[in-house]
Amino acid sequence: MSSLRSWFSIPRGSHFSLANIPFGIISTASSTTPRVAVAIGDHALDLEAFAANNGFSALSTIQPHQSVFSQPSLNAFAALGRPLHSVVRKYIQSIFFENTPYPDVLKTNEALQNQVLIPIAEVKNHIPFKIGDYTDFFAGYHHAYHCGVMFRGPDDAMNPNYKHLPVGYHGRASSVVVSGTPIRRPHGQILDNPAAAKKVPIFSQCRKLDFELELGAFVCTPNEQGKPVSIDHAEENIFGLVMMNDWSARDVQSWEYIPLGPFNAKNFGTSISPWVVLMDALEPFKVKGIENDSDILPYLRQKGEDTVYDIQLQVDLKTNSGNSATITKTNGRHLIWSFPQMLAHHTITGCNLQSGDLLGSGTISGTSPSERGSLLERSENGKQVLPIANGEERTFIQDGDEITFTGVCGTDEESLVGFGQCTGKIEPAVDLGF
Structure with missing residues (x-):
């Protein structure tokens, strides 16, 4: 498949290219409460912090549900259904596009980048779901x-x-x-x-x-x-x-x-x-x-x-x-x-x-x-x-x-x-x- 170009530095050969956007649960030394994130290159995008700072302001469909990103598992987000997962993934991809239609969300906002983009080496991964069966x-x-x-x-x-x-x-x-x-x-x-x-x-x-x-x-x-x-x-x-x-x-x-x-x-x-x-x-x-x-x-x-x-x-x-x-x-x-x-x-x-x-x-x-x-x-x-x-x-x-x-x-x-x-x-x- 053809590559997707990004303004964000993603190492060549990364499993977490812009074509991926996988979801997980992370915590950090400075914020020990587990919450939802996605992996992008060698960084994690903290979706709880991203949502709290109006990162989803251009995506109306997720706004009533943003509390799911503060949960310690992906269960609540997953339960919203495949159509909404697809919309959220595509939106996150779009904010990282080289020619993003939403440059003010993250590309030109260095203060927010420093807050929500965390090196993966500095995060602790948790089991992504509360598994019932x-x-x-x-x-x-x-x-x-x-x-x-x-x-x-x-x-x-x-x-x-x-x-x-x-x-x-x-x-x-x-x-x-x-x-x-x-x-x-x-x-x-x-x-x-x-x-x-x-x-x-x-x-x-x-x-x-x-x-x-x-x-x-x-x-x-x-x-x-x-x-x-x-x-x-x-x-x-x-x-x-x-x-x-x-x-x-x-x-x-x-x-x-x-x-x-x-x-x-x-x-x-x-x-x-x-x-x-x-x-x-x-x-x-x-x-x-x-x-x-x-x-x-x-x-x-x-x-x-x-x-x-x-x-x-x-x-x-x-x-x-x-x-x-x-x-x-x-x-x-x-x-x-x-x-x-x-x-x-x-x-x-x-x-x-x-x-x-x-x-x-x-x-x-x-x-x-x-x-x-x-x-x-x-x-x-x-x-x-x-x-x-x-x-x-x-x-x-x-x-x-x-x-x-x-x-x-x-x-x-x-x-x-x-x-x-x-x-x-x-x-x-x-x-x-x-």
Whole structure:
């Protein structure tokens, strides 16, 4: 897409170009109350201060709602709906245009610039939404297939329902944390000897701690209980996307997941990136996902072929001794179900989603080993070591290791639409005293 020129200095290669305008929650040392902001280059525009100083004077549609920018979460702003999100984003873009139609708002007002434009390095990011519920799906086809082959063989790799509905489970909203929050290694029941005839677990620290490379979608418009959201309108109920790390205790998971699925293996922590990229910003990067050759039911049939996003995704691992390596490069196009399909399926029973509810995509993997979005796949469940640097290797994550996800759309360094980073460092398990 063509670049948008700005009077404001935006570094080339920034994930937060003028084409983006992602929303988040910030605080500063001088103003510790969390409030709404957008990222622009290497700065955050404090929307609470901007609104208080008549920054939205030329946008009448938001003026009755400006209190949403003083909230400690994006829930209230998101609940206003996609049309208003779009208007606010376009207005913010316009005040930064080189030939802005509103030069008096910010371009020529240096005093206001100094008040509302804060270097990102000086802000503290907070979790962007108050999350009522979190549902994680399993829409990464290559991840599902590869894991199925590992555990059940190629003939039985995919369950019969996989191409007919977006498989999902309800996760733990209370343990979703913003990027940079440490994650503590969990304890749980594991099978010390899976090959033994008698299956008897032991209690242990997790020995197979893993990341899962995902995207997350936040719900904006709620639906009334008992009234499903149609596939034709589902996209209007989505505010925007973040990167998401669904930390997983693989050894705990393998023992507990039958018959009701993941539980303690997933509930100890999920990390998300702090800036939410709006659906409007992602629209130019829509692409066709993995072809679903099943005859899906009418309530899941989405119009158009381009239903997922060309997001370049990368995973870096920094070891506890300081060595680092890029261990995965893949793409958001490797999904067989879209977020609108996930939302339509979630609500088909009449389930009422709320503003701020989080939907996870499931692990996104490509076809080659270097495109696999988890260490379970990269190491073939611990059977193959992954070289890092200077002789260090990994099969699963060790204490002190740090995992960083990055995701970005586009190739024009002046118009990238990116997510920044989603980072988490593993702390040792707590001493339980037994």
